Amino acid sequence: MYQIRTYNAISDKGLSRFDASKYAVGADISQPEGIVLRSHKLHGEALPESVLAVARAGAGVNNIPVADYTEKGIVVFNTPGANANAVKELVLAGMLLSSRGILEGRDYVNTLGEMDDADAMHQLLEKQKKQFAGSEVAGKTLGVVGLGAIGSMIANAALALGMNVVGYDPALSVEAAWRLSSQVRRMESLQALLGEVDYVTLHVPAIEATRNLINAETLKLMKPSAVVMNFARDAIVDADAVLAALNKGELRRYVCDFPMPNLIGNSKVLALPHIGASTAEAEENCAVMAVDQLKDYLENGNILNSVNFPHTSMPRTAGACRITFTNSNVSGVLGHVLTLLAERSVNVIDMVNKSRNDVAYNILDLAQTPEDSVIEAIRNVEHVISLRVLPCA
Numbered sequence: 001m002y003q004i005r006t007y008n009a010i011s012d013k014g015l016s017r018f019d020a021s022k023y024a025v026g027a028d029i030s031q032p033e034g035i036v037l038r039s040h041k042l043h044g045e046a047l048p049e050s051v052l053a054v055a056r057a058g059a060g061v062n063n064i065p066v067a068d069y070t071e072k073g074i075v076v077f078n079t080p081g082a083n084a085n086a087v088k089e090l091v092l093a094g095m096l097l098s099s100r101g102i103l104e105g106r107d108y109v110n111t112l113g114e115m116d117d118a119d120a121m122h123q124l125l126e127k128q129k130k131q132f133a134g135s136e137v138a139g140k141t142l143g144v145v146g147l148g149a150i151g152s153m154i155a156n157a158a159l160a161l162g163m164n165v166v167g168y169d170p171a172l173s174v175e176a177a178w179r180l181s182s183q184v185r186r187m188e189s190l191q192a193l194l195g196e197v198d199y200v201t202l203h204v205p206a207i208e209a210t211r212n213l214i215n216a217e218t219l220k221l222m223k224p225s226a227v228v229m230n231f232a233r234d235a236i237v238d239a240d241a242v243l244a245a246l247n248k249g250e251l252r253r254y255v256c257d258f259p260m261p262n263l264i265g266n267s268k269v270l271a272l273p274h275i276g277a278s279t280a281e282a283e284e285n286c287a288v289m290a291v292d293q294l295k296d297y298l299e300n301g302n303i304l305n306s307v308n309f310p311h312t313s314m315p316r317t318a319g320a321c322r323i324t325f326t327n328s329n330v331s332g333v334l335g336h337v338l339t340l341l342a343e344r345s346v347n348v349i350d351m352v353n354k355s356r357n358d359v360a361y362n363i364l365d366l367a368q369t370p371e372d373s374v375i376e377a378i379r380n381v382e383h384v385i386s387l388r389v390l391p392c393a
């Protein structure tokens, strides 16, 4: 039985994927091989030696001491893209809300609570409604900055709304490129994109290179009728510069998931309380993905969506015994292990070796289960950090 320790409330949709005949799962498991958690902080917490992997149901991993775990050979997983649809839907809602006087109209109607004559009310509304008129998004141009999990979904959805879509991503991944419609026009630079758009939406990581991507200079490139949407991170937009542009009539609206004190109460700002990923479905998707990745690692040694280990995956060879090992990323370790196996006449049927920064990870399918002395010899090879022998397929 694999032992799994959970922290936080993990969705049952995810936990129910642990087959009860193979897994004992709970918050009171003391010697777990795997941990599933959401925001519980593991910093400063002594981890039992039994732990092989930690799966975070979510994207950020700053509640996990990743570098420390890497040195111990513990794989840390996250669930990138599991909340992408939730963010996509909120961005579309933000764009539609910013194009029409929906919220203003709702607020105006709510001021009429004292009126008890329906006919008079309808006459008044017919007179007043022109102040809440807007424009349609169909035929307008949306610029998507960052075409990863979220950006690519938004680009495709905007095309379905009849918009023209231009995108900018200097490091577009192959997976994202496959997902993206060929109707999305790729721009050479952020500057070129900003000059063309009616709406721009940002979906880049918050790193030094993206700090204040939208600033006083880049805002000048945009049409005064344009709308900026930020559902990525607050650091990506210079809120002071946005406020100045709104006040001078150089920007129509700012829609964001990151309220800043200077934006509160501004009628041209629609600020939400960081609810981009706050849906029941996103929570379930994160739990399902975290559990599936952890199971595949424990049962097959495969690594998908780890933040500290290389993506390493190999289909099981029928009848073969599988060993996996982690070593420091220095030359000669795999050669040494293969020599040890060859000396004992253990035939390697298939193998994969990948590295990432300071660690290398190896999966080997062997024709027969090696004797304990061979396993011990591999464990003792210099720079080998950890080794596992998995049941035969």
Ligand SMILES: NC(=O)c1ccc[n+]([C@@H]2O[C@H](COP(=O)([O-])OP(=O)(O)OC[C@H]3O[C@@H](n4cnc5c(N)ncnc54)[C@H](O)[C@@H]3O)[C@@H](O)[C@H]2O)c1
Residues within 6 Å of the ligand: 059, 080, 081, 083, 084, 087, 145, 146, 147, 148, 149, 150, 151, 168, 169, 170, 171, 172, 173, 176, 203, 204, 205, 206, 209, 210, 231, 232, 233, 257, 274, 275, 276, 277, 278
């Ligand atoms: N509002 C929320 O609740 C919420 C929820 C989930 C994610 N997010 C944020 O959304 C952002 C995107 O998430 P994702 O899952 O799509 O990430 P992702 O890693 O799948 O995609 C990010 C993309 O940005 C691109 N990129 C990096 N630097 C760039 C630059 N300078 N210009 C243009 N593109 C650049 C990358 O190449 C990548 O394709 C992250 O900042 C994340 O923190 C917010």
